[in-house]
Amino acid sequence: xxxxxxxxxxxxxxxxxxxxxxxxxxxxxxxxxxxxxxxxxxxxxxxxxxxxxxxxxxxxxxxxxxxxxxxxxxxxxxxxxxxxxxxxxxxxxxxxxxxxxxxxxxxxxxxxxxxxxxxxxxxxxxxxxxxxxxxxxxxxxxxxxxxxxxxxxxxxxxxxxxxxxxxxxxxxxxxxxxxxxxxxxxxxxxxxxxxxxxxxxxxxxxxxxxxxxxxxxxxxxxxxxxxxxxxxxxxxxxxxxxxxxxxxxxxxxxxxxxxxxxxxxxxxxxxxxxxxxxxxxxxxxxxxxxxxxxxxxxxxxxxxxxxxxxxxxxxxxxxxxxxxxxxxxxxxxxxxxxxxxxxxxxxxxxxxxxxxxxxxxxxxxxxxxxxxxxxxxxxxxxxxxxxxxxxxxxxxxxxxxxxxxxxxxxxxxxxxxxxxxxxxxxxxxxxxxxxxxxxxxxxxxxxxxxxxxxxxxxxxxxxxxxxxxxxxxxxxxxxxxxxxxxxxxxxxxxxxxxxxxxxxxxxxxxxxxxxxxxxxxxxxxxxxxxxxxxxxxxxxxxxxxxxxxxxxxxxxxxxxxxxxxxxxxxxxxxxxxxxxxxxxxxxxxxxxxxxxxxxxxxxxxxxxxxxxxxxxxxxxxxxxxxxxxxxxxxxxxxxxxxxxxxxxxxxxxxxxxxxxxxxxxxxxxxxxxxxxxxxxxxxxxxxxxxxxxxxxxxxxxxxxxxxxxxxxxxxxxxxxxxxxxxxxxxxxxxxxxxxxxxxxxxxxxxxxxxxxxxxxxxxxxxxxxxxxxxxxxxxxxxxxxx
Amino acid sequence: xxxxxxxxxxxxxxxxxxxxxxxxxxxxxxxxxxxxxxxxxxxxxxxxxxxxxxxxxxxxxxxxxxxxxxxxxxxxxxxxxxxxxxxxxxxxxxxxxxxxxxxxxxxxxxxxxxxxxxxxxxxxxxxxxxxxxxxxxxxxxxxxxxxxxxxxxxxxxxxxxx
Numbered sequence: 001x002x003x004x005x006x007x008x009x010x011x012x013x014x015x016x017x018x019x020x021x022x023x024x025x026x027x028x029x030x031x032x033x034x035x036x037x038x039x040x041x042x043x044x045x046x047x048x049x050x051x052x053x054x055x056x057x058x059x060x061x062x063x064x065x066x067x068x069x070x071x072x073x074x075x076x077x078x079x080x081x082x083x084x085x086x087x088x089x090x091x092x093x094x095x096x097x098x099x100x101x102x103x104x105x106x107x108x109x110x111x112x113x114x115x116x117x118x119x120x121x122x123x124x125x126x127x128x129x130x131x132x133x134x135x136x137x138x139x140x141x142x143x144x145x146x147x148x149x150x151x152x153x154x155x156x157x158x159x160x161x162x163x164x165x166x167x168x169x170x171x172x173x174x175x176x177x178x179x180x181x182x183x184x185x186x187x188x189x190x191x192x193x194x195x196x197x198x199x200x201x202x203x204x205x206x207x208x209x210x211x212x213x214x215x216x217x218x219x220x221x222x223x224x225x226x227x228x229x230x231x232x233x234x235x236x237x238x239x240x241x242x243x244x245x246x247x248x249x250x251x252x253x254x255x256x257x258x259x260x261x262x263x264x265x266x267x268x269x270x271x272x273x274x275x276x277x278x279x280x281x282x283x284x285x286x287x288x289x290x291x292x293x294x295x296x297x298x299x300x301x302x303x304x305x306x307x308x309x310x311x312x313x314x315x316x317x318x319x320x321x322x323x324x325x326x327x328x329x330x331x332x333x334x335x336x337x338x339x340x341x342x343x344x345x346x347x348x349x350x351x352x353x354x355x356x357x358x359x360x361x362x363x364x365x366x367x368x369x370x371x372x373x374x375x376x377x378x379x380x381x382x383x384x385x386x387x388x389x390x391x392x393x394x395x396x397x398x399x400x401x402x403x404x405x406x407x408x409x410x411x412x413x414x415x416x417x418x419x420x421x422x423x424x425x426x427x428x429x430x431x432x433x434x435x436x437x438x439x440x441x442x443x444x445x446x447x448x449x450x451x452x453x454x455x456x457x458x459x460x461x462x463x464x465x466x467x468x469x470x471x472x473x474x475x476x477x478x479x480x481x482x483x484x485x486x487x488x489x490x491x492x493x494x495x496x497x498x499x500x501x502x503x504x505x506x507x508x509x510x511x512x513x514x515x516x517x518x519x520x521x522x523x524x525x526x527x528x529x530x531x532x533x534x535x536x537x538x539x540x541x542x543x544x545x546x547x548x549x550x551x552x553x554x555x556x557x558x559x560x561x562x563x564x565x566x567x568x569x570x571x572x573x574x575x576x577x578x579x580x581x582x583x584x585x586x587x588x589x590x591x592x593x594x595x596x597x598x599x600x601x602x603x604x605x606x607x608x609x610x611x612x613x614x615x616x617x618x619x620x621x622x623x624x625x626x627x628x629x630x631x632x633x634x635x636x637x638x639x640x641x642x643x644x645x646x647x648x649x650x651x652x653x654x655x656x657x658x659x660x661x662x663x664x665x666x667x668x669x670x671x672x673x674x675x676x677x678x679x680x681x682x683x684x685x686x687x688x689x690x691x692x693x694x695x696x697x698x699x700x701x702x703x704x705x706x707x708x709x710x711x712x713x714x715x716x717x718x719x720x721x722x723x724x725x726x727x728x729x730x731x732x733x734x735x736x737x738x739x740x741x742x743x744x745x746x747x748x749x750x751x752x753x754x755x756x757x758x759x760x761x762x763x764x765x766x767x768x769x770x771x772x773x774x775x776x777x778x779x780x781x782x783x784x785x786x
Numbered sequence: 787x788x789x790x791x792x793x794x795x796x797x798x799x800x801x802x803x804x805x806x807x808x809x810x811x812x813x814x815x816x817x818x819x820x821x822x823x824x825x826x827x828x829x830x831x832x833x834x835x836x837x838x839x840x841x842x843x844x845x846x847x848x849x850x851x852x853x854x855x856x857x858x859x860x861x862x863x864x865x866x867x868x869x870x871x872x873x874x875x876x877x878x879x880x881x882x883x884x885x886x887x888x889x890x891x892x893x894x895x896x897x898x899x900x901x902x903x904x905x906x907x908x909x910x911x912x913x914x915x916x917x918x919x920x921x922x923x924x925x926x927x928x929x930x931x932x933x934x935x936x937x938x939x940x941x942x943x944x945x946x947x948x
Contacts, residue, residue, distance in 0.1 A: 011878055018886030019874040019893060021821015021861035028820035123804070200825045200833060200922050201887040252823075252887025253922050285826040505885030505923045671881050675928060679884065682925030706830035706920065714916035714926040719909070743925070 005518035006734075009671035013524065014509040023250045026204035029219045031278035034206065035064050037268055038125035039281070040115040040132045041290070042107030045141035045362035045699020046153070049103050052115050053133040060131050062124025065275050067267070068115045069104035077101060077270055078236045080261060082327035085476035086336055086358075089168040094358075095159035099326035099365070101236070101263035107136075108155055108325035109362050110699055111290030113263050118275055141362035141699035145322035146299055148359045155325060155360045164323055164332060164358040169340040170414055175353035178314030182305035186388035192376045193766045194297035194322070194693040195686075196709060197369045199504075201252020202283035203292065207268035211276070215243050218269040222248040222532075223258045223502050224542020227479070229534050231261045231329070238269050248532040251504035255683070256368040257292045258504065259544050260329040264291075289704040294693055295369020297322040298335065298376050304384040310394045312403045314351040315343060317380060321358045321366075328367035332358065337415075337475050338373030338463075344412035345381035346423045346459050346637055347403040352413045362699040368544065370683055370744040371462070378460040382749035386457065387762055396753075397431060400459050415475075416463055418635050420727045421663060427459055430639040430661040433721055442643070452646040452777070453656075454758025457639065458750035464738035465634035465731070466545030482629035483547070484539050485555035487516075487563050489622035491608040493601025494526040500540010501552030502532050506740065507672045508548060514668055515553055515734070519560045520600055521587020538625070546738030549668065550634045554732045558626035566622060567603045573613040574598050574606055634729045636737040638662030640681070642750040646758050651774025653689060653755060658720045662742050665728050666735035673739045674722045680743020681720055686712040687744075688751035692767050710767075760784075790850050794819070795863025803850055809843070810834045812850035813860060821861040821890045825920070832919030835891040835898075836860045842898035844918070861890035864897070872939035873897050873932075882932030884923035895919050896933045897940075905944045906937040 004010050017023050042049075054066035079098025086094045103114045115132055119125030142153045148162040155162050179185065199221075206219040216239040222228045225246040233241040251258060268279045283291065300319040306312050321335035340354035371378075389399035401424050410418040431437075439455050446453035466472075469480030486498040497512055513527040530536050543552070564584055571589035572579040575596050583592050590597035603622075606612055610620035643657035660677055667673050690710040694703045703709040728735030748766060755773065756762050761783065764776045790807075791800040794817060801816045813819045813836065822845055825833035829847040836845045837859040864871045873896050876882065883889040899907060899915040907915065912933050913926070921929060 012881065014886070015878040015883060018883055018889050019861075019870070019877050020865060021819070021890050023821070023886050025820075025823070025887065027824075028814075030818075123806075198922055199885070199887075200831060200920065201823070201885065202825065250886065253885040255922070285828065285831075507884070675881050675884060675924060678925035678927040679923045680925075683922070705828055706826050707828060711830075711920050711922070712925075713920060714913040714930060715910075717913075717926055719927050719930065720925065 002518065004514055004524040006514055006668050008514065008669065010510055010514055010524065010669055012507050012510045013513060014507065025201055025250045025252055026206060026219045026221050027282045029206050029249065031206060031208050034278035034280050035118050035120060035275060036122040036125040037271065037279050037281040038117050038119065038129040039113040039264065040117065040129040040134065042103065042110060042112040042114055044107060044136055044138050045110050045143065046108060046139040047136040048106050048139065049114055050135040050137055056133060057117055057128040057131040060124065060128045062120040063128035064118040064120060066115055066117050066128065066132065067102065067271060067274065069100050069102035072100065072102050073104060075270065076237050077266065080263070081235045082332050083329045083478040084333035086165045086167055086332045088165045094165040094332060096164060096327040096332065097156040097158050101266045109364050110701060111364060112325070116267050116271060118271055118279060143361050143363055143695040143697060143699050145297065145320050145359050145361055148361050149357065155362065159360055162360045164327055164360060167336050167356045168354065170353040171351055172353045175314045175316050175351040178351045179305045179316065182313050183308040184306045184392060186304045186384055186391055188302050188383055188387060190300040190302055190380055190383060191765050192296045192298040192300065192379055193687060195295045195369055195691050196289055196693050197255040197257035197292060197295055198711060199253030199255055199257055202285060202288045203258065203262065203264065204282040205265035205268040206278060206280045207272035208278040209273040215245060216269050216273060217245040217247065218265055219247045219249060220265040221251050221258050222246065223251065223254040223504055223544055225502065225532055225534050226500060226540045227542055228261050232266060232269065236266055238266055246534045248502055254504045255370040256295065256372055256544060259542065260293055260367055262291065285706065286704045289709065290364060290701055293328045293367035294324065294364050295366065296376060297366050300380055302380045302384055304388050306388060306392070310389070310392050310399050310402060312347055312349050315349050316353050317343060318355045321356055322361055322363065323358050324363045324365035325360060326365050328365040331365060331367040333476065334368050334373045339377050341415045342374050342377035342461060342463060343381060343414055344416070345378065346405060346461050348405045349413065363695055370680065371741040374462045374741065375745045375748060378458065378745050379749050382458045382460065383752065386753045396457050397427060397436065400427060400457065417632065419632055419730050421635060421637050422725060422727050423459060423637060425725045426637065426639040426661040426663055429723060429725060430641050430659045433661070433723060434641045434657060434659040446645050452648055452758040454644050454754040454756070456642045456750045456753025456757055458746045458753065459639045460746040461635055461637040462741060462745050463633040464546035464636055464741065465550030465630050466547045467633060468631060469629050479541070480629065481541055482627050483541055483551040483555045484625065484627045485552065485559045486538065486625040487556065487559040487623065489563060489604045491605050493522065493604040495520065495522065496528050496530055497556055498530045498537045499552055499556060500537055500542065501548040502543045504543065506543065506548060507669065511668045511672060512553060512556060515556060516560065522600060546636065546740040549736040550729065550732050550738050551628060551630050553734055553736065555626050555628035557733055558628055559624045562624035562626065563622060566624065567600065569618055570607050570613055571598055571603050574603065630731060632731040634665065634731065634737040636662065636664050636739060636742055638742060638746065640746040640750045642754045644751065644754040644758055646755065646773055646777065648777045651770035651777060653768060653773055655685060655718050658718055660720060660743070660746065661723045661725060662739065663725045663727055663737070664739040665726065665737035667724065676739045677722050677743045678720055680741060681747045682712050682717055683744045684747020685717060685751055688748040688766050688768060690716065690767050690769070788851050790854050792853055792855065793857040795859060805851055807850045809845040809848045809850045809853060813845060819860050819862050823887055823890060825888065830920065831888065832895055833888050833891040835894040837894060837898065842895050861894060864893065871897065873936035876932040876936030876939060880928050880932035880935055882924065882929045888919065888921045892919050892921065892929060896936060899933065900937040900940050905941050906934060
């Protein structure tokens with residue numbers, strides 16, 4: 001292994017600009033003469049907007065213009081679409097009303113944008129928005145996903161029972177038959193709490209229009225600028241695709257929330273043309289809370305059937321998924337194909353049946369958040385398995401091992417074909433590292449200090465490397481999910497990689513350069529990674545679903561194959577040898593069996609000078625592109641074990657020990673991978689212990705700032721022990737499975753399994769706040785006293 | 787509009803500002819020092835931390851006019867020319883950042899923490915000292931390691947007096 005090649009913990013090349021304040025985030029972009037946008041948002045969760053009176057707003061000093069939904073309608077700016085078609089079990093297509101970028105008729109959640117005020121300064125725009133007089137006809141709101149389907153309140157004309165779809169997956173009859181045979185059934189009611197992604201950089205957009213060229217440009221906080229351009233051109237009619245440039249510069253975290261096209265970047269781009277100057281908008285944090293797509297929010301009934309020896313026979317779930325007020329871009333696939341397809345977990349389960357009802361409520365739209373469906377599935381499976389093991393009196397590690405998938409490939413009853421893995425290896429290694437055998441001693445020692453200590457497992461699996469295009473197309477996806485790359489070798493031998501993946505914290509500028517360094521034998525300082533600009537990169541599907549390594553890097557690898565093949569041809573002319581005799585190693589082409597060689601930069605120069613080969617046979621230049629469409633999903637899996645101590649007097653839970661052993665296949669940069677695991681665990685612990693978005697009955701989000709929504713802070717978390725096992729991924733040449741979401745998927749059930757182990761009963765929901773834990777401790781004591 | 791004059795990163799800076807101008811706005815909008823970030827507007831997240839007269843201040847929650855005559859250091863002024871500050875170096879070496887958005891505030895808060903403790907704080911002290919800085923990417927694991935290492939480099943490794 002070279003110091004900068006695959007597998008090396010290379011320090012990140014992008015860090016210098018971030019640690020010196022030289023990063024370039026969207027809000028750092030300023031265009032001469034720019035104006036500012038402020039959005040007037042619905043203060044009601046459900047209301048018809050009768051009239052927007054802008055006369056007072058227009059008199060506010062510095063206000064340039066006011067636009068409403070009617071102005072968008074006049075210019076045929078379309079509503080935000082749902083990008084994934086789901087059919088109900090009766091065969092009918094989903095009910096997916098579009099989301100107008102400014103309210104046209106009814107506002108359906110607090111924060112729904114009604115009008116935009118453009119001002120000379122941010123303060124003037126905001127003062128103008130305050131001065132707008134909006135006449136509402138306020139309707140009753142419905143925020144409870146369990147009541148919305150039977151509510152007389154109707155959000156959308158085209159969605160009876162406030163329902164998007166009633167979907168199913170799996171064999172209902174076979175599952176019912178297996179349950180009849182079962183000796184034991186474990187049944188749980190599970191709430192997967194609603195979360196706010198909370199990337200630290202608030203969303204922002206700067207729209208600009210060049211009347212000379214007719215090109216609109218928007219700088220925006222996006223995880224996938226090409227998809228944003230496609231949606232804004234093909235569906236929203238903001239500008240034709242070839243006249244629209246989307247730039248996502250440095251982006252300060254995404255976690256899914258920056259995948260989607262939001263009203264604000266659409267309006268800023270459109271308004272820039274209207275007012276003839278650039279228009280900038282940056283969210284305040286509370287605006288982020290009430291407009292960024294939320295995550296999770298399921299209510300589930302789940303049952304697990306086993307035989308007398310604890311062998312799993314079948315699993316059955318019914319889930320209600322809250323989509324919020326509108327179907328966001330990928331929202332409809334999250335509680336279906338990203339959720340129910342993972343309900344087999346790491347286990348050999350003969351029969352599975354899942355029903356999912358997706359419903360609308362007067363709340364912010366819900367879409368993919370780190371893990372997206374897979375954390376919800378893992379929570380269901382890992383809670384069921386843990387509780388079942390406890391009910392049967394079987395050690396939870398033993399119970400898991402007894403039911404693990406052991407032979408690969410493995411076809412689950414819910415679509416997925418697991419390709420490779422060794423689940424027992426991860427579990428055994430995690431048990432060794434945490435000293436599982438010594439847990440009893442640690443528990444007794446904690447008891448002497450007055451603490452309740454518990455241990456919890458989570459053996460998760462996820463489907464990443466999203467995704468094989470034809471497969472997702474057959475399931476309803478509106479797009480293909482391949483990735484593209486271009487390798488541009490310059491005459492001086494350094495290399496630019498243009499990628500459709502987008503980095504917003506993942507470190508692509510380093511890991512992608514490591515691949516190139518390994519392949520071409522040049523230093524990583526000779527490689528630059530270009531991403532996030534639709535004018536530079538031809539096309540790309542962006543970064544989410546842990547896809548950039550498995551899919552994005554494979555596209556680069558394929559383009560490198562082509563570069564190498566062409567360079568070999570050129571080298572054969574330079575070395576006056578047959579092409580078949582040319583070997584490429586350590587950055588040099590040589591004639592096998594001789595000491596004749598030519599370096600990669602020399603070949604690059606000759607490719608452009610084009611003096612020494614017949615250009616009738618070989619085109620000058622050295623630049624190749626590739627599109628890679630994966631053959632399968634990838635299946636990262638692993639085992640996380642959490643130990644918690646509860647103070648029964650205060651209900652405070654402290655995570656005192658955390659071991660993660662993950663199988664991500666081949667790892668490009670272990671330092672970066674560990675960082676991804678740390679961050680994912682923190683978000684999962686946040687979900688389990690601290691975070692919850694809360695709406696009151698009238699539809700006000702009562703947790704809309706960091707004073708009210710409890711983000712994990714440094715003193716809520718321990719240091720983590722992170723390790724790996726490796727089974728290379730067989731479906732891509734690099735063997736990569738992906739690591740971005742694992743922690744967030746694995747962590748919540750590990751925490752809750754540890755807490756319930758400590759409590760001695762299962763009666764606790766997420767987030768297990770000190771108040772909830774204190775009450776659960778009392779409940780346990782009362783039960784014990786009975 | 788009142789005139790504000792302060793020394794920012796060793797250079798005198800002066801501007802006529804609206805009285806309501808926040809220090810963060812003065813730095814970002816008037817001086818184009820965009821390394822200081824605003825993440826929450828309510829002094830919870832700490833992305834906006836700068837040093838004012840040697841002490842950490844959340845610049846999104848204080849008015850520029852309050853600091854007339856003060857000396858301000860932002861993330862752009864922490865290094866000495868090409869020589870990174872030891873805390874900057876430690877964040878890079880220990881992978882204490884991912885998306886980079888909270889990083890300027892983290893580093894400025896970390897330097898202040900070490901200055902206040904006068905040595906290398908232990909892990910518990912570092913974690914408690916980060917109460918006012920939120921990171922969504924790293925899970926804090928590597929930030930805590932980086933601050934320990936940065937503190938050692940700043941102080942020659944001596945332990946903080948408790």
